[in-house]
Amino acid sequence: MNNLCKLGWENSNHSTNLEHLARVITVQKNSYRISDGKMEYLAHLSGKFLNETNSTMDYPAVGDWVEAQKLEEEKKAVIRRVLPRKSQFVRQAAGLKTEAQIVAANMDTVFIVNSLNHDLNVRRIERYVLATYDSGATPVIVLTKKDACSQEEVEAAIATVEEVAIGIPIIAVSSVSKDGVAELMEYLPAGRTVTLLGSSGVGKSTLVNTLLGKEVQDTKEIRESDSRGRHTTTHREMFSLPNGALLIDTPGMRELQLWDGESSIDTTFQDVEQLTTECRFTDCRHDTEPGCRVQEALATGELSEARFESYLKLQRELAYEKRKQNQKAKQDEKSRWKHISKFQKEHYKYHKKR
Known part of the structure; x- marks a missing residue:
């Protein structure tokens, strides 16, 4: 059990065969x-898993807890x-395909990383x-490259x-002077999982x-002209810090x-949401209505x-994504029933010949 605790098992809220x-x-x-x-193992998905899994959302992501058959001698x-x-x-x-991608799973905190240079973008944040x-x-904003800025700029x-x-x-x-690292470590206690997210560079x-x-x-170094960087991390990976x-x-x-995010937009834009509750009319469109x-x-x-405008834009984007997802779900369901119908017809013809 101590070995699993190193991986944050005590925070997983699961009970299974260890x-x-x-x-x-x-x-x-x-x-x-x-x-x-x-021990670490090189793993692949079982045939049963592949046959029974239809959605990419169900495939393992970094941070996932999995049940696996381990071959210790082969480390597989x-x-x-x-x-x-x-x-x-x-x-x-x-890409153009309507498909969800899981970046990381079972994290307690997300470090949203931006640099204190040309790339600082509050709309992206x-x-x-x-x-x-x-x-x-839980989100935490991390602003890097503090050493490249004056105190007033920071x-x-x-x-x-x-x-x-x-x-x-x-x-x-x-990361040069280590200024702020001790404060950051307060959000990295032993057994906790934190994910770093942000743009390249x-x-x-x-x-x-x-x-x-x-x-x-x-x-890699970034371009001085626009502070843009290139991808240096090519895959997702979890590391264990010295403190656990x-x-x-x-x-x-x-x-x-x-x-998705419809259920979280009120938390993200709580300042705007609070103002909307103070409008004279409950169905106010926040345009030309009196008492808005x-x-x-x-x-x-x-x-x-x-x-x-960002609040409105994200609402429109989420509504558009929801429509696309609903349309895809309908198409997938239609294809599924078409496949079932074809199978039933072939099954009937086969038994009729016999």
């Missing part, structure tokens, strides 16, 4: 590396099932905050982020190396396309136009 238990620590295409706290394993998740960060997969609340984890950046990350801890760190890999105290991730905390590093996302509290706040500067 002999077959392991946690996914690396995912690379169709290859998985799992650990039971004592067969994954039989994925245990229920307590949290999962989901996004719309890249809003997206990550929304998706994090929807995941079931304070101004934090104040800007505070306007859109209401009530969320914001920590500025430097914001310093996630460097931060991983700093927290681990050794070079485990490759890092668990850290999941992920490749940089060029764009975070939302999959939102329009009043916009006129006085209490609420910025950019913040309100």
Whole structure:
């Protein structure tokens, strides 16, 4: 049991046969590396799992607890099932296909990483905050490369982020001077799982190396002209910190396309939501209606136009994604019944000939 505690088992809220238990620590295409706290195994999915699983959402992700048959002498394993998740960060997969992609699972906290340079983008932070609340984890904003900025610039950046990350801890760190790292470690106690998320070039890999105290991730320089970086992390991987905390590093996302978040938009935009409740009419569209509290706040500067437009934009995007998902579900159901009907007809013809 002590070995499993190293992987955060005490926070998993599961009861199962510990002999077959392991946690996914690396995912690379169709290859998985799992650990039971004592040994690591190269794992693949069982035939039964592949035959019975229809959705990519059900495939193992980094951070998942799985039931597996372990072959200790060969250091190989067969994954039989994925245990229920307590949290999962989901996004719309890249490309035109309507499909969910799980970035990480069973994390307690998400470090939303942005750098204190040209790449600082509060609209992007809003997206990550929304998706994090929807995941079931707790968000923390981490602003990297503090050493490259003056104290006034750091304070101004934090104040800007505070306007859109209401009530969320914001920590500025430097992987060069280690300033802010001790404060960050307060959110990385033993047995807890934290996921790093953010764009390319914001310093996630460097931060991983700093927290681990050794070079485990490759890092590359960013362009000085626009502070843009290239992907250095090519897969998702979970590391164990010296103090017993668990850290999941992920490749940089060029764009975070939302999959869901309707239930979390009120938390993410609690300032806007509070204003909407103060409107004279309950069905106010916040446009030209008399007594609209939102329009009043916009006129006085209490609420910025950019913040309100972002709120409306994300609502439209979520509604659009929901329509696409519903349409795909209908098409999938239609295809399923078409397949069943074809099978039944062939089965009937076969028995009729006999």
